[in-house]
Amino acid sequence: MTPRDDREQPDRAAPAIELKGISKAFGPVQANKDISLRVMPGTIHGIIGENGAGKSTLMSILYGFYKADRGEIFIAGRKTDIPDSQAAIAAGIGMVFQHFKLVENFTVLENIILGAEDGGLLRPSLAKARKSLIELAKDYGLNVEPDALVQDIGVGMQQRVEILKALYRQADILILDEPTGVLTPAEADQLFRILGRLRSEGKTIILITHKLREIMETTDTVSVMRRGQMTATVRTEETTPAELAELMVGRKVLLRVDKKSAAPGKVVLRARGLRVVDDKKVERLRGIDLDVRAGEILGIAGVAGNGQSELLEVLGGYRDARGEVLLNGEALALSGQRADGQSRRAQGIAHVPEDRQREGLIMEYAAWENTAFGYHHDPAYRHGPLMDNAAIRADTAAKMERFDVRPPNPKLAAKNFSGGNQQKIVLAREIERNPDLLLIGQPTRGVDIGAIEFIHQQIVALRDQGKAILLVSVELEEILALSDRVAVMFDGRIMGERLPDQTDEKELGLLMAGITDTDHAHDLDEVEANLAHVHGDAHKEV
Amino acid sequence: EPALIFDLGGKFDKSFNEAAFNGAQRWSEETGESFREIELQSEAQREQALRRFAESGANPIVMTGFAFGDALGQVAGDYPDTDFVIIDMVVEEPNVRSVVFNEHEGSYLVGMLAAQASESGTVGFIGGMDIPLIRKFACGYAEGVKAVNPDAKVIANMTGTTPAAWNDPVKGSELTKAQISQGADVVYAAAGGTGVGVLQTAADEGILSIGVDSNQNHLHPGKVLTSMTKRVDNAVYDAMSEGTGLEKGVQVMGVANEGVGYALDEHNAELITEEMKAEVDAAAAKIADGSLQVHDYMADDSCPALSF
Amino acid sequence: MDVMPKWAEVVLVPLISLLLAAFISALVILGIGEDPVAAVKLMVQGALGSTYGWGYTLYYATNFIFTGLAVSIAFHARLFNIGGEGQAMLGGLGVALACLYIPWPHWSLALLGATVGAALFGAAWAAIPAWLQARRGSHIVITTIMFNFIAAALLNYVLVNLMRPKGSMDPATARFPDATNLPTLHDLLAPIGIGFSKAAPANVSFLVAIAACLLLWLLIWRSRLGYQIRAYGFSDSAAKYAGISPVRITMIAMLISGGLAGMMAINNVMGEAERLVLNATEGAGFIGIAVALMGRSHPFGVFLSAILFGFLYQGGAELALWTSIPRELIVVIQALVILFTGALDNMVRMPLERIFLTLRRARDPKPERKPVEPAE
Amino acid sequence: MDYTTLIQLLDSTVRLATPLLLACLAGLFSERAGIFDIGLEGKMLAAAFFSAAVASLSGSVWLGLLAGIAASMTLSAIHGVASITFRGNQLISGVAINFLAAGMTVLIAQDWFAQGGRTPSLFGGARFEAITLPFAETIAPLPVIGPLYADLISGHPILVYIAFATVPLTWWVLFRTRFGLRLRAVGENPAAVDTAGVSVVGLRYAAVAIAGVLCGLAGAYLSTALQAGFVKDMSAGRGFIALAALIFAKWRPWHALWATLLFGLFGALETRPDVITALTGMKVQGQLLGALPYVMTVIILAGFVGKAIPPRAGGQPYVKER
Numbered sequence A: 001m002t003p004r005d006d007r008e009q010p011d012r013a014a015p016a017i018e019l020k021g022i023s024k025a026f027g028p029v030q031a032n033k034d035i036s037l038r039v040m041p042g043t044i045h046g047i048i049g050e051n052g053a054g055k056s057t058l059m060s061i062l063y064g065f066y067k068a069d070r071g072e073i074f075i076a077g078r079k080t081d082i083p084d085s086q087a088a089i090a091a092g093i094g095m096v097f098q099h100f101k102l103v104e105n106f107t108v109l110e111n112i113i114l115g116a117e118d119g120g121l122l123r124p125s126l127a128k129a130r131k132s133l134i135e136l137a138k139d140y141g142l143n144v145e146p147d148a149l150v151q152d153i154g155v156g157m158q159q160r161v162e163i164l165k166a167l168y169r170q171a172d173i174l175i176l177d178e179p180t181g182v183l184t185p186a187e188a189d190q191l192f193r194i195l196g197r198l199r200s201e202g203k204t205i206i207l208i209t210h211k212l213r214e215i216m217e218t219t220d221t222v223s224v225m226r227r228g229q230m231t232a233t234v235r236t237e238e239t240t241p242a243e244l245a246e247l248m249v250g251r252k253v254l255l256r257v258d259k260k261s262a263a264p265g266k267v268v269l270r271a272r273g274l275r276v277v278d279d280k281k282v283e284r285l286r287g288i289d290l291d292v293r294a295g296e297i298l299g300i301a302g303v304a305g306n307g308q309s310e311l312l313e314v315l316g317g318y319r320d321a322r323g324e325v326l327l328n329g330e331a332l333a334l335s336g337q338r339a340d341g342q343s344r345r346a347q348g349i350a351h352v353p354e355d356r357q358r359e360g361l362i363m364e365y366a367a368w369e370n371t372a373f374g375y376h377h378d379p380a381y382r383h384g385p386l387m388d389n390a391a392i393r394a395d396t397a398a399k400m401e402r403f404d405v406r407p408p409n410p411k412l413a414a415k416n417f418s419g420g421n422q423q424k425i426v427l428a429r430e431i432e433r434n435p436d437l438l439l440i441g442q443p444t445r446g447v448d449i450g451a452i453e454f455i456h457q458q459i460v461a462l463r464d465q466g467k468a469i470l471l472v473s474v475e476l477e478e479i480l481a482l483s484d485r486v487a488v489m490f491d492g493r494i495m496g497e498r499l500p501d502q503t504d505e506k507e508l509g510l511l512m513a514g515i516t517d518t519d520h521a522h523d524l525d526e527v528e529a530n531l532a533h534v535h536g537d538a539h540k541e542v
Numbered sequence B: 001e002p003a004l005i006f007d008l009g010g011k012f013d014k015s016f017n018e019a020a021f022n023g024a025q026r027w028s029e030e031t032g033e034s035f036r037e038i039e040l041q042s043e044a045q046r047e048q049a050l051r052r053f054a055e056s057g058a059n060p061i062v063m064t065g066f067a068f069g070d071a072l073g074q075v076a077g078d079y080p081d082t083d084f085v086i087i088d089m090v091v092e093e094p095n096v097r098s099v100v101f102n103e104h105e106g107s108y109l110v111g112m113l114a115a116q117a118s119e120s121g122t123v124g125f126i127g128g129m130d131i132p133l134i135r136k137f138a139c140g141y142a143e144g145v146k147a148v149n150p151d152a153k154v155i156a157n158m159t160g161t162t163p164a165a166w167n168d169p170v171k172g173s174e175l176t177k178a179q180i181s182q183g184a185d186v187v188y189a190a191a192g193g194t195g196v197g198v199l200q201t202a203a204d205e206g207i208l209s210i211g212v213d214s215n216q217n218h219l220h221p222g223k224v225l226t227s228m229t230k231r232v233d234n235a236v237y238d239a240m241s242e243g244t245g246l247e248k249g250v251q252v253m254g255v256a257n258e259g260v261g262y263a264l265d266e267h268n269a270e271l272i273t274e275e276m277k278a279e280v281d282a283a284a285a286k287i288a289d290g291s292l293q294v295h296d297y298m299a300d301d302s303c304p305a306l307s308f
Numbered sequence C: 001m002d003v004m005p006k007w008a009e010v011v012l013v014p015l016i017s018l019l020l021a022a023f024i025s026a027l028v029i030l031g032i033g034e035d036p037v038a039a040v041k042l043m044v045q046g047a048l049g050s051t052y053g054w055g056y057t058l059y060y061a062t063n064f065i066f067t068g069l070a071v072s073i074a075f076h077a078r079l080f081n082i083g084g085e086g087q088a089m090l091g092g093l094g095v096a097l098a099c100l101y102i103p104w105p106h107w108s109l110a111l112l113g114a115t116v117g118a119a120l121f122g123a124a125w126a127a128i129p130a131w132l133q134a135r136r137g138s139h140i141v142i143t144t145i146m147f148n149f150i151a152a153a154l155l156n157y158v159l160v161n162l163m164r165p166k167g168s169m170d171p172a173t174a175r176f177p178d179a180t181n182l183p184t185l186h187d188l189l190a191p192i193g194i195g196f197s198k199a200a201p202a203n204v205s206f207l208v209a210i211a212a213c214l215l216l217w218l219l220i221w222r223s224r225l226g227y228q229i230r231a232y233g234f235s236d237s238a239a240k241y242a243g244i245s246p247v248r249i250t251m252i253a254m255l256i257s258g259g260l261a262g263m264m265a266i267n268n269v270m271g272e273a274e275r276l277v278l279n280a281t282e283g284a285g286f287i288g289i290a291v292a293l294m295g296r297s298h299p300f301g302v303f304l305s306a307i308l309f310g311f312l313y314q315g316g317a318e319l320a321l322w323t324s325i326p327r328e329l330i331v332v333i334q335a336l337v338i339l340f341t342g343a344l345d346n347m348v349r350m351p352l353e354r355i356f357l358t359l360r361r362a363r364d365p366k367p368e369r370k371p372v373e374p375a376e
Numbered sequence D: 001m002d003y004t005t006l007i008q009l010l011d012s013t014v015r016l017a018t019p020l021l022l023a024c025l026a027g028l029f030s031e032r033a034g035i036f037d038i039g040l041e042g043k044m045l046a047a048a049f050f051s052a053a054v055a056s057l058s059g060s061v062w063l064g065l066l067a068g069i070a071a072s073m074t075l076s077a078i079h080g081v082a083s084i085t086f087r088g089n090q091l092i093s094g095v096a097i098n099f100l101a102a103g104m105t106v107l108i109a110q111d112w113f114a115q116g117g118r119t120p121s122l123f124g125g126a127r128f129e130a131i132t133l134p135f136a137e138t139i140a141p142l143p144v145i146g147p148l149y150a151d152l153i154s155g156h157p158i159l160v161y162i163a164f165a166t167v168p169l170t171w172w173v174l175f176r177t178r179f180g181l182r183l184r185a186v187g188e189n190p191a192a193v194d195t196a197g198v199s200v201v202g203l204r205y206a207a208v209a210i211a212g213v214l215c216g217l218a219g220a221y222l223s224t225a226l227q228a229g230f231v232k233d234m235s236a237g238r239g240f241i242a243l244a245a246l247i248f249a250k251w252r253p254w255h256a257l258w259a260t261l262l263f264g265l266f267g268a269l270e271t272r273p274d275v276i277t278a279l280t281g282m283k284v285q286g287q288l289l290g291a292l293p294y295v296m297t298v299i300i301l302a303g304f305v306g307k308a309i310p311p312r313a314g315g316q317p318y319v320k321e322r
């Protein structure tokens, strides 16, 4: 980790960034409420907060992406108007967004000069950028391949391109919005080394992350946001993870699931040699073998994008695959007519998808319509040739009651429920179907602590009824807390299986980076080489 | 108050509809009375316009174009007290006067002139929409050409097969250029508004053209050899002059009663020599007295002088 | 959280858009030196002032109901079917074949047969673009535009070369046999003692159109198929998750859409012209877009806006008849309606949303969790 | 088919391809920037009318050209306001513009000239005359090269040469300049352009404006160069063929040239049934030839002959705040 003792505290200097009374509403949603913040130059400032707390919004305002409804911004002590990103760049601010802002079919070099060209013609600009890119790469260890198309390089390199974009524009202030979400622990370490290097040169860095460990290890000061407000700003040295967590959700946090040990029964799901090739002809699953037994939870860990989503989609019936899958001994169709969500449901598979807003729900549909979603052919919901809307509404009301969905109004559109309650609607629909196998992806993404507890209890309860559960989550903590067995996926393969009480985050982290041999744990080159593989790129890094 | 309904080509097509308008205009100027008119925009409006005028008491109602035949057949019976005049089509109802023209005869005459004026021995014909009526023009024309010069080549093209073919000067222009490149040095346009493009291009490219329906000689003085006049204006004028209670039945307008002919005025006087005129007038006289029969394509859907 | 109440979205926004379009239209009329007030009076008188006017208004409206419904059902599946024109042309061919080559004993049977023919042909013409969209991802807007042109060429060929009676100059089929002639509203209303103009072409297919509205309403909001179509339209990723086949829904929605567009032909071809002429559709397929946009893709809305457009068409014809205002004015008005209700609707919606937001803020300080009635 | 016929056919091809090419390049700029434009037809029609009308009134074809461009750009501005500023549906906006142009041209023509939606015929300085290139007459007698130069290459109005020169210019602007880089980027990922400090709105308006200018040229060519005056609906679907050509060309400038020339050739062949008969040995229906561009576009779209991938952000308004 970054050495902390050699840093300088420029106490007397003006703050590099000062925000005063920033407010921002998106229609009826108040994303930022009267937020003030000071960040001193040459420091790393962390911002934490739950999903939807307004972190990205605040930073996007600082970067001129959104315009604040109210409030003032001071850069290096001077009041600065930032109506657009151009002004932000001029003020020396660079930002790496949560979702990268790159032109996929442009080269790295073209992406870097975009908006920062010299003169009207491209050739000189490109030549100049190529030169300084080589220097920047040398100085910071930010290696990229200038002529590769962005769509062909891995996310790790894409992120480096984003950082280089900011440095190329000579940013003094660098904002990183959840930079480690897509990185393995080793890649994250490399990133933090670069950040430390930038700080030592006097640059100011704002780091948004959900991971308390990163905050504790990297930042000098940290702010906590909750429901659009800044609830606290503290010096990292003077706080603890527990305190931060409490500030974040507004009450004491107790992250533990009470569960009896599992009593696994017969094999419910057996997969052998599952392979998936996507539209771009990239192999996403490269021969997956796994068994899930009745009465157990198999947790699948891994960095996002290593084939977990594809695995769920195959089992859920909406992605074609090759190989063999048996459910209770009977083969499931992996392509063609019978490989669809309807058949899967009929065969006893329920599925809580990873992304409730894109897949699990129709946001414009009312809660009752969403309760029938996927089960719209259920005879209980049928009235002659038409749908029995009254019956569906009654059923929905009952389910909302049992799952404590608030507000318990079946006629409210899904988009008008908060994230946690949306998730409960999906869970209620799938769990109450009493399936043989429950597929469940990212069950608590964007869900508050209280709801997390409830959801975890429901999953464990279903296991205790003797159902088989396949759990996919990128949160290692969640995997460790819930699973009876853990399988780690990397690059479309299962790297290994562990029992939760006989492993730790470190070992799983290495497996997630594709390293099975613990002796080479510190060999970063191997990690990089492996990661280039993850994203299926043909180009090797320089 | 009489009414006049123009076909889809529109009142100012410099040709057929415009001739009708001129006839009505002449009547109006001479009598000081007014007439009602409408330019059709759509098929569904045909019957509507007829009924609307009939119900509002217009009488007689004159319409230009065979396309009214069907609608008039439907409507005429419902308004027995209204007189209708349809041009270019026979509708057999007691209150309808059908005026048809022997276009093949007029076309024969201009065909003769074309052959006489042509130096290359190749002349062109550009029709509008490919319908039997236009083939009738083409066939008479070809016969006239061959009568003067049996070895002459007649290139015939139709602009298209939709009503848009009456109004596509760009295509008319391209067709003219295509015919010129095949050697044509006189082109006869029987294509409504499309003909504007034909005459324009012929003038631009320095060859002769032949107008149709109205006297179009003035459009490009010295460049238009002649025009096959179809006296729609007279037909309309006559109908309006006769007023209510006009004579019904089929009225055939041919060379004999000067319903069709060729135009000679100051704009083309230099193009038509005395010999040419004499020869053509002689033929006209023979057609008028029946000693020369020009083949009518529509009589048997065939043309001995030209294949389509 | 919806910013605006439902009534504002469904009624207020289109209404204001419509008023804007009307205002600009009035300016256009002024611009060509005519009196907008007199023009409107004339239009109202001509289109709604007599059963004759109504007969034409309803006749045009019938066309627009069919094409408007066609565009609507596709919209629900988030498909923009701009090919209603071509589908309606082919529907005409279906009607012509059914009427000319099958000896029907009675008009009711003929209507049934012709409806089937029209729907089949219209659907068939939508099937290829639909398949290309569903299977090969070809943009349906472009393919349906292309199919409009191809339909025109095809129909042209068929009429000029195959179906034109010998010796006829018109590129049109022969007249349909009398047994296939549909009763007009005059014929239908006379027995119950209502005098309706004999001359107007509105006919029994108006009733078919109303029935189509009702059936489509049931289909969209009460049937499983409609549920799936709407779900797919809102989110294709979610539809896939639920086991709703995008290919199937795209195909079905487009087939229904094409079928409805084709069914227009029972009105204009069978009910009015009683023969198939070239360009029988006269742009009704495109007007369907405006009608669907105005009607917010709801069958009842489509019905109302089809009547509005029927009024515009008949009123416009009257204008052309009695004044020197060219009939193209209606094309302009139609363009403005599409522009304001379809493309510039945010221009109206954005300020309205701001007004409603301020109103709500003023009313209750904690707006976030206020429930609203669900979207139907 | 002899050489003269070939030259004549190609000559006709060039004339018919010119408006397609200009409109196609107009669409290219617009769609490369992420704004779908099915209003090419309408813009071309409006430009055709206003250039002929003003040329007729003023006697100057250049004033007419300016008026045509202005008219086309006005419609472009409407499209821009609807689809950029108010983030409306670009397809619907395009449909509206086509209707607007179809109606307004006739309405205004009737009001100004009362000739049933036409302008008076243009002559003299109110028309673009053909330009004879240097040495055309000297070279003309030479075999092969003579007719090629004198008949095919020489002797077109200035707008034809402008249209052809626009192809390399478009290529250069798009792929060799800063503006082009940004324009292409905004059609692929507007957020990337926005966060790079460049105005998405500005770029898109610029693209739409360029489309307006090019459609203006296309329309003016129709009524003041190819024809001597305006008649209603004279664009006759050429805007849609240009759109088809754009897809055919996969949104690339040089491909656009070949695509429009091909479609122009179809048009030229339509006027030469004799050539087709000679070439194919049978009578080919005119309707088939007329429908060929559309059929070919559908085949291309179906992906059977190489896939046409539109700019990624095409057709979608850039929305930052829901």
Ligand SMILES: Nc1ncnc2c1ncn2[C@@H]1O[C@H](COP(=O)(O)OP(=O)(O)OP(=O)(O)O)[C@@H](O)[C@H]1O
Pocket (backbone or CB within 6 Å): A026, A029, A030, A031, A049, A050, A051, A052, A053, A054, A055, A056, A057, A058, A098, D320, D321, D322
């Ligand atoms: N562009 C937008 N339009 C409308 N609402 C938005 C927009 N962006 C964010 N919001 C809303 O603003 C609130 C704050 O969102 P923001 O993205 O700032 O949260 P965050 O703290 O970054 O969350 P996360 O940890 O999930 O990234 C949320 O309720 C979100 O739904």
Ligand SMILES: Nc1ncnc2c1ncn2[C@@H]1O[C@H](COP(=O)(O)OP(=O)(O)OP(=O)(O)O)[C@@H](O)[C@H]1O
Pocket (backbone or CB within 6 Å): A029, A051, A052, A227, A415, A416, A417, A418, A419, A420, A421, A446, A447, A448, C001, C002, C368, C369, D322
């Ligand atoms: N895109 C949106 N459009 C409309 N309303 C929204 C949107 N996003 C959020 N909201 C509203 O904002 C409120 C807060 O949503 P958010 O998802 O941030 O909830 P939350 O406070 O994080 O609750 P939970 O912990 O249950 O997720 C919800 O009541 C919801 O109605």
Ligand SMILES: [Mg+2]
Pocket (backbone or CB within 6 Å): A055, A056, A057, A098, A177
């Ligand atoms: Mg965020």
Ligand SMILES: [Mg+2]
Pocket (backbone or CB within 6 Å): A051, A052, A418, A419, A420, A446, A447, A448
């Ligand atoms: Mg939340």
